[in-house]
Amino acid sequence: MVDGKVNYDDVIPNNVAISDSRKLQRAIKEWHPKFMKWWWERGPESYQHNDVYLRTAITVDASGWATYAYVRMPEYKWGIFLAPKKTETIHFGDRQGQETWESVPGEHRNDLRRLIVTQADTEPGSVEQQQLLGHSAPSLYDMRNLFQVNVEEGRHLWAMVYLLMQYFGRDGREESEGLLIRNSGDADTPRILTTFNEPIVDWLDFFCFAMFTDRDGKYQLGALAESAFAPLARTTQFMLTEEAFHLFVGETGVGRTIRRTAQLMKETPNEDVTTVDAIPLDIVQKYINYWYSVSLDLFGSEDSSNAANFFGASLKGRFGESNRKKYPDPLCRDTAYSIECLDENGRKTTTEIPMRRAMNAVLRDTYIEDTYRALRRWNKVFEKEDIQYRLQLPSDRFNRKIGLHAAHQADVEGNFLTAEEWEKRKDEWLPTPEDKAYVKTCMVPVREPGKFANWITPPYRGVSGKPIDFEYVRL
Numbered sequence: 001m002v003d004g005k006v007n008y009d010d011v012i013p014n015n016v017a018i019s020d021s022r023k024l025q026r027a028i029k030e031w032h033p034k035f036m037k038w039w040w041e042r043g044p045e046s047y048q049h050n051d052v053y054l055r056t057a058i059t060v061d062a063s064g065w066a067t068y069a070y071v072r073m074p075e076y077k078w079g080i081f082l083a084p085k086k087t088e089t090i091h092f093g094d095r096q097g098q099e100t101w102e103s104v105p106g107e108h109r110n111d112l113r114r115l116i117v118t119q120a121d122t123e124p125g126s127v128e129q130q131q132l133l134g135h136s137a138p139s140l141y142d143m144r145n146l147f148q149v150n151v152e153e154g155r156h157l158w159a160m161v162y163l164l165m166q167y168f169g170r171d172g173r174e175e176s177e178g179l180l181i182r183n184s185g186d187a188d189t190p191r192i193l194t195t196f197n198e199p200i201v202d203w204l205d206f207f208c209f210a211m212f213t214d215r216d217g218k219y220q221l222g223a224l225a226e227s228a229f230a231p232l233a234r235t236t237q238f239m240l241t242e243e244a245f246h247l248f249v250g251e252t253g254v255g256r257t258i259r260r261t262a263q264l265m266k267e268t269p270n271e272d273v274t275t276v277d278a279i280p281l282d283i284v285q286k287y288i289n290y291w292y293s294v295s296l297d298l299f300g301s302e303d304s305s306n307a308a309n310f311f312g313a314s315l316k317g318r319f320g321e322s323n324r325k326k327y328p329d330p331l332c333r334d335t336a337y338s339i340e341c342l343d344e345n346g347r348k349t350t351t352e353i354p355m356r357r358a359m360n361a362v363l364r365d366t367y368i369e370d371t372y373r374a375l376r377r378w379n380k381v382f383e384k385e386d387i388q389y390r391l392q393l394p395s396d397r398f399n400r401k402i403g404l405h406a407a408h409q410a411d412v413e414g415n416f417l418t419a420e421e422w423e424k425r426k427d428e429w430l431p432t433p434e435d436k437a438y439v440k441t442c443m444v445p446v447r448e449p450g451k452f453a454n455w456i457t458p459p460y461r462g463v464s465g466k467p468i469d470f471e472y473v474r475l
């Protein structure tokens with residue numbers, strides 16, 4: 001407190017000089033209690049009074065961005081940080097070579113607001129989706145990781161809301177309210193993007209979500225980190241440092257699940273792994289098919305006039321845009337991108353899309369490459385355990401609801417299926433109610449430090465140098 005007033009630099013650690021701006025302080029003062037109400041009601045159910053060994057960002061430099069301590073989640077410091085400025089000039093699109101913007105140009109106000117609100121909406125959405133998972137955590141280590149992801153998504157919401165409040169005036173304040181009103185899965189006020197309304201009911205869902213859906217987040221944030229609007233670029237750049245941990249939780253979570261199943265398959269070669277409470281590999285494969293396909297939908301339509309406008313206006317670039325070896329052409333005016341799809345008769349064909357209009361597909365394809373790298377690491381687990389099974393990623397035409405491939409149903413190899421064939425066969429590829437029910441039976445909570453549920457192996461190491469049997473959550 002300073003002179004009886006709240007010192008916002010203490011409440012909200014930041015490098016955006018909140019204490020210098022009365023306007024920003026007023027907006028935060030109004031929004032903060034609403035955010036806390038939201039957190040209590042829709043954040044992790046229970047455990048809000050428990051000490052959790054969490055990482056908190058205090059500053060953006062290497063020494064301060066990851067400070068570990070026991071914290072109760074509602075007392076976590078939701079900071080606002082902008083990474084240091086990367087570049088002074090715009091390096092792609094029609095404004096290439098001009099100075100980056102410190103405020104929002106009038107002609108791009110609506111588009112920028114839309115980009116920010118769409119990104120912002122995913123942050124609380126995922127916290128809501130994961131609200132109940134603490135109850136069935138397979139270990140204290142995993143429970144702590146879940147809560148770490150949750151508080152960081154809360155901080156990402158703060159990061160985006162800062163941009164809305166600081167740069168979009170009254171509209172921005174209204175949008176900030178809306179972010180706390182929409183609710184994942186709500187019939188009347190759902191989250192903006194459909195994937196953030198899908199239920200995450202068990203830990204295999206959570207790991208797949210963190211692996212595939214958070215990874216979409218990484219690519220969207222990376223594309224926004226190239227923006228000519230410097231505050232957006234710098235905010236998203238800092239969010240990416242935290243996002244890396246979410247992807248780690250997803251990738252290693254699935255990796256530990258399949259390792260355990262592989263071990264049990266070896267130990268009891270003649271038995272069905274469900275007799276020893278492991279998760280069968282074909283169920284894992286179905287979860288992957290599901291979360292991968294719904295995450296591809298998040299990139300939007302492969303042929304998109306919005307994407308062309310965003311790129312042309314230098315609002316949203318490609319992932320790693322400044323890498324001119326990878327992207328030699330910063331303008332993309334006269335080139336095209338080709339995509340394999342199915343024609344009206346269900347035969348494979350290629351379609352050429354003008355490059356700017358294809359930016360969603362370009363971004364998605366870099367995501368797919370990245371996802372394959374993680375998949376290869378999972379399959380190494382089977383090699384090591386001497387198990388023949390290999391996981392796969394389905395075709396990008398499988399189970400799509402948005403874009404070019406939404407017109408037809410396809411199998412996991414991308415071959416055309418009639419609606420009838422799809423109905424008959426979709427249970428081969430997507431989790432069935434029986435699969436979900438079985439996975440649920442495996443989700444027994446384990447609360448003793450260093451102990452893990454039978455369906456998952458312990459991690460190789462603990463958090464930030466702590467042992468695996470450290471008391472990550474004090475219950």
Ligand SMILES: [Fe+2]
Pocket residue numbers: 123152153156217243
């Ligand atoms: Fe996030």
Ligand SMILES: [Fe+2]
Pocket residue numbers: 153214217243246
């Ligand atoms: Fe995330």
